[in-house]
Amino acid sequence: MIVTKKTLKKKGNLSQLMIPLIAFGLLIIFNLIRDPGFFSIETKLNNAGNTVLAGNLISIINGASELAILAMGMTLVTAACGGQDISVGAAAAIAGSVFVKVIRGASMVTGGTVILAFLACCVVAMLFGSFNGMLVSVFRIQPMIATLILYTCGRSIAYWINGGATPTIDGSITGAIGSFIPGVPIPTPVIIVVVMIILFSLAFRFTTLGLYTQTVGINQNAARLNGINTTLIKLLSFVILGICVSVAGCIGVCRLQLINHETLLIDIEMDTILAVAIGGNSLGGGKFKISGSILGAYVIQMLTTTLYAMKVSSTDVKAYKAIVIILLVVIGSPVVKRWFTKVMANIRGASIRRLGVKEGN
Amino acid sequence: MPNETVLTMRGISKQFPGVKALNNVDFTLRKGEIHALMGENGAGKSTLIKVLTGVYGKDAGVIWIDGSEGEAHIHSPQDAQNIGIATVYQEITLCPNLTVAENMYIGRGNGLLVKQKDYEKKAGELLANLNIPARPKQQLASCSLAVQQMVAIARAVDMNCKVLILDEPTSSLDDKEVQMLFTLMRDLKSRGVGIIFVTHFLEQVYEVSDRITVLRNGELVGEYVVEDLPQVQLVAKMMGKDLDELNSMSEFSQKAAVSDEVTYKAEHLSSEASKPFDFQIHKGEVNGFTGLLGSGRSESVRAIFGADRVTGGKVKVNGKDVHITKPYEAMKNGIGYLPEDRKRDGIIADLSVRENIILALQVMKGFFKPLSRADMEKFADEYIKALSIKTASKDTPVGSLSGGNQQKVILARWLLTHPDYLILDEPTRGIDVGTKLEIQKLVLKLAEENVSVTFISSEIEEMLRTCSRLIVMRDRNIVGELTGDQLTQKQVMKTIAGGEAS
Numbered sequence A: 001m002i003v004t005k006k007t008l009k010k011k012g013n014l015s016q017l018m019i020p021l022i023a024f025g026l027l028i029i030f031n032l033i034r035d036p037g038f039f040s041i042e043t044k045l046n047n048a049g050n051t052v053l054a055g056n057l058i059s060i061i062n063g064a065s066e067l068a069i070l071a072m073g074m075t076l077v078t079a080a081c082g083g084q085d086i087s088v089g090a091a092a093a094i095a096g097s098v099f100v101k102v103i104r105g106a107s108m109v110t111g112g113t114v115i116l117a118f119l120a121c122c123v124v125a126m127l128f129g130s131f132n133g134m135l136v137s138v139f140r141i142q143p144m145i146a147t148l149i150l151y152t153c154g155r156s157i158a159y160w161i162n163g164g165a166t167p168t169i170d171g172s173i174t175g176a177i178g179s180f181i182p183g184v185p186i187p188t189p190v191i192i193v194v195v196m197i198i199l200f201s202l203a204f205r206f207t208t209l210g211l212y213t214q215t216v217g218i219n220q221n222a223a224r225l226n227g228i229n230t231t232l233i234k235l236l237s238f239v240i241l242g243i244c245v246s247v248a249g250c251i252g253v254c255r256l257q258l259i260n261h262e263t264l265l266i267d268i269e270m271d272t273i274l275a276v277a278i279g280g281n282s283l284g285g286g287k288f289k290i291s292g293s294i295l296g297a298y299v300i301q302m303l304t305t306t307l308y309a310m311k312v313s314s315t316d317v318k319a320y321k322a323i324v325i326i327l328l329v330v331i332g333s334p335v336v337k338r339w340f341t342k343v344m345a346n347i348r349g350a351s352i353r354r355l356g357v358k359e360g361n
Numbered sequence B: 001m002p003n004e005t006v007l008t009m010r011g012i013s014k015q016f017p018g019v020k021a022l023n024n025v026d027f028t029l030r031k032g033e034i035h036a037l038m039g040e041n042g043a044g045k046s047t048l049i050k051v052l053t054g055v056y057g058k059d060a061g062v063i064w065i066d067g068s069e070g071e072a073h074i075h076s077p078q079d080a081q082n083i084g085i086a087t088v089y090q091e092i093t094l095c096p097n098l099t100v101a102e103n104m105y106i107g108r109g110n111g112l113l114v115k116q117k118d119y120e121k122k123a124g125e126l127l128a129n130l131n132i133p134a135r136p137k138q139q140l141a142s143c144s145l146a147v148q149q150m151v152a153i154a155r156a157v158d159m160n161c162k163v164l165i166l167d168e169p170t171s172s173l174d175d176k177e178v179q180m181l182f183t184l185m186r187d188l189k190s191r192g193v194g195i196i197f198v199t200h201f202l203e204q205v206y207e208v209s210d211r212i213t214v215l216r217n218g219e220l221v222g223e224y225v226v227e228d229l230p231q232v233q234l235v236a237k238m239m240g241k242d243l244d245e246l247n248s249m250s251e252f253s254q255k256a257a258v259s260d261e262v263t264y265k266a267e268h269l270s271s272e273a274s275k276p277f278d279f280q281i282h283k284g285e286v287n288g289f290t291g292l293l294g295s296g297r298s299e300s301v302r303a304i305f306g307a308d309r310v311t312g313g314k315v316k317v318n319g320k321d322v323h324i325t326k327p328y329e330a331m332k333n334g335i336g337y338l339p340e341d342r343k344r345d346g347i348i349a350d351l352s353v354r355e356n357i358i359l360a361l362q363v364m365k366g367f368f369k370p371l372s373r374a375d376m377e378k379f380a381d382e383y384i385k386a387l388s389i390k391t392a393s394k395d396t397p398v399g400s401l402s403g404g405n406q407q408k409v410i411l412a413r414w415l416l417t418h419p420d421y422l423i424l425d426e427p428t429r430g431i432d433v434g435t436k437l438e439i440q441k442l443v444l445k446l447a448e449e450n451v452s453v454t455f456i457s458s459e460i461e462e463m464l465r466t467c468s469r470l471i472v473m474r475d476r477n478i479v480g481e482l483t484g485d486q487l488t489q490k491q492v493m494k495t496i497a498g499g500e501a502s
Helices: A002-011 A015-034 A056-063 A065-081 A088-105 A111-137 A143-161 A172-178 A188-206 A209-218 A220-225 A230-256 A268-278 A290-309 A314-331 A334-360 B045-052 B077-082 B100-105 B116-129 B145-158 B175-190 B202-208 B231-239 B243-248 B297-305 B327-332 B342-346 B353-365 B373-386 B403-415 B433-448 B460-466 B489-497
Strands: A042-045 A051-054 B005-016 B019-030 B034-038 B060-065 B085-088 B163-167 B194-198 B211-216 B219-225 B262-271 B277-282 B286-290 B310-317 B320-322 B335-338 B421-425 B452-456 B469-474 B477-483
Touching: A015 A268, A015 A290, A015 A314, A051 A056, A056 A065, A056 A188, A056 A290, A065 A088, A065 A188, A065 A209, A065 A230, A065 A268, A065 A290, A088 A111, A088 A143, A088 A230, A088 A268, A111 A143, A111 A172, A111 A230, A172 A188, A172 A230, A188 A209, A188 A230, A209 A220, A209 A230, A209 B353, A220 A230, A220 B342, A268 A290, A268 A314, A290 A314, B005 B045, B019 B034, B019 B045, B019 B060, B019 B194, B019 B211, B034 B045, B034 B175, B034 B202, B045 B163, B045 B194, B077 B085, B085 B145, B100 B116, B100 B145, B116 B145, B145 B163, B145 B175, B175 B194, B175 B202, B202 B231, B211 B231, B219 B231, B231 B489, B262 B297, B277 B297, B277 B452, B277 B477, B286 B297, B286 B433, B286 B460, B297 B327, B297 B335, B297 B421, B297 B452, B327 B335, B327 B353, B335 B403, B342 B403, B353 B373, B353 B403, B373 B403, B403 B421, B403 B433, B421 B433, B433 B452, B433 B460, B452 B460, B460 B489, B469 B489, B477 B489
Parallel strands: B019 B219, B034 B194, B034 B211, B085 B163, B163 B194, B286 B452, B286 B469, B335 B421, B421 B452
Antiparallel strands: A042 A051, B005 B019, B005 B060, B211 B219, B262 B277, B262 B310, B310 B320, B469 B477
8 A cells, every 4th residue: 555655656647546546535535424433543462462453444455455466467467458357266266276285285384385385376377377368369369258268167177176175274374374474463465465566566667567568558560560579468467467366366265274266256356357447447458557456456445345334234235336336437437537628628718718808808 | 335324423522621632523434344443542532432432421513323313312321322333342341250142132131031042042143143153151251352352242233233333352362363353343344334443453454444534632633545544654644743744853862872781681582461572772772662552562671570471581681691580580680660550550659759769679678678767768858859759748648749740759769779771661651741851851861871771652752862772563573673864753653654664
């Protein structure tokens, strides 16, 4: 969060981020009116005996971690390919299963085991990412159709990895990844998000990933004629999304300390795409702002938390969410934007005219 | 053949914002003739066709068509179809996943019930009648492009068309397929259909046409019987130059001395889009590829840059054997290419002027070596100033600039890579006169700095002014190479037209 805000200020171009920021502001105001203490942060002792931060705000920021990480990768895929990967939830289930499998295979869970397990699940997720990427970049299949394959079979593959059971893992290390590191009051997933944001910033800073991705997304012909390997860039976006998928999958597994291949990060693909859209990124590809997508992820999570806080039953939440999302998307649509600019221009024009008349008199 | 007219257009005018696309144009089509409609880009051919087919409304003028009482009122493509005007476009506008028969009768049934059997029978008869090698039940996509085109024509014929418009029907066909199409055209002609044939291929015009109408800059140049108009005259009329006038035109170009060093040399280079050709360019030389549109001039330079898939040939850059199969390899060998279609192949519309300028240089530096922000700003500032690019700031999206300034941005992009060999395909198209002159001057200046430049333009004067050697292409073959005293408009046109090149 903190990093996001900093990048916002630095870029100085806020027009694309208007919608998520306004949505954010409205949600905050609404919650403050409803319950002035909604965002209060308190410290308390958790089960493990650590002093940790707690409160609605913390649970929003914590709860959105997987979504925010996936949204970062999804933004790249969207920008480069002009389409979305709908298999991220299923791929995360596979990644999580691999993670659990490796950890359960070890006789003792040490730091090394966890790192090894994470690396293994990274490799697997990147392989599945490159499968998707290959279909899109080499075979030119529409991203949504290409990723429909993994969307359909991904959870079955996850099922096979651990032989159909929902095995649990235990160990203080995975526990700490899912909740708190002893002595650190901030939830670990939030720290992981910050690390991912830093990694992405470094990638954009020290490679031309951003420029190439946008160029390919905006004008593939021109990109090719300027020597960019368009196939590779599209493939790369899917591989990077694969890394995000494995990180999100591991966080999801560590939170529960078990893998349920049917429910792990279920339906998250749609929220991820939504986060990208709310962030003001065109789903048709081209120019993008990762900061927008991250903000979008937190908007979605805040919306969900707000609805739960209002005692909306979990079956109804989706319907209410949909209403808010319709509003956000329509407000952000080019038609409304154009209309808004016209109205603003008229108002300005009218006032100038009025001034002009006065001066004329 | 009786000489009765089937279509008469008189005084047709059409105004677009800022352009007079058609000005008082007359056109007459007789029964059973093939009438070629000729003109360079922007001459008004397609506007005339679109007025006739109801895509555009006309501002002034009248259209009579045989069989209709009084003036014909064409307000939509449907109207045009109803009075017997059928069009077959360059791109096939049928449904590839339906059968041949379905394609011939789609959208023409009166009721909801489709009599599949009847249609297939009727289609079969018609196809046999016209000698079209396709079966009614065959899926259209399984036919060759030529046959698809013929099916489109069969569909038109079956609708009892009196006027058949063929818009660039041969541009994607090979020689054999073209002959098949011509046979069909002659057959239809003998049945009394009037055919309007739009094409860029001169030889094809002389092969099948009876008459030629030439347009230029939206005005009628004239209507001629093919036998009375030699190819040279036709080219001159299309380009708007009287041969006598050409003779008296003086040359005023001062070309830099060319060194002996060969920058680029290709033998039998060919790509998916171009036939094999030989070509070389010296250090500090400015040469040009000329020819009418569709002659293969752009395809040839695209092959040099690796823009289309290269299929064969040997290439030497600065005396060394190199392998150029994709743009990146060409760039690494010091070749730059400004594409013909600025919008499609050149600009990255949503990105800023700055990013557009540094793009090629950045790609050459590599993925892991991004230019620093300060360098980018410096380069952008430098070239915005050097080429006097008019932009609000260097962060303005390039898509919001005027055409001429967009072109300068792409030019800046390639100049920044400091190429040894720069290919400019139509760098001056659609931009104002002042900018055109600036670009010509820039080309000559580059040559002085020992850069080799290939300059392609539709305007011959421009090429004569800048190039010391012209390669002339016709129908995708190199048909001549002109240097020194041969560099006159007259000679260029003679060579383009295929006259004796002496």
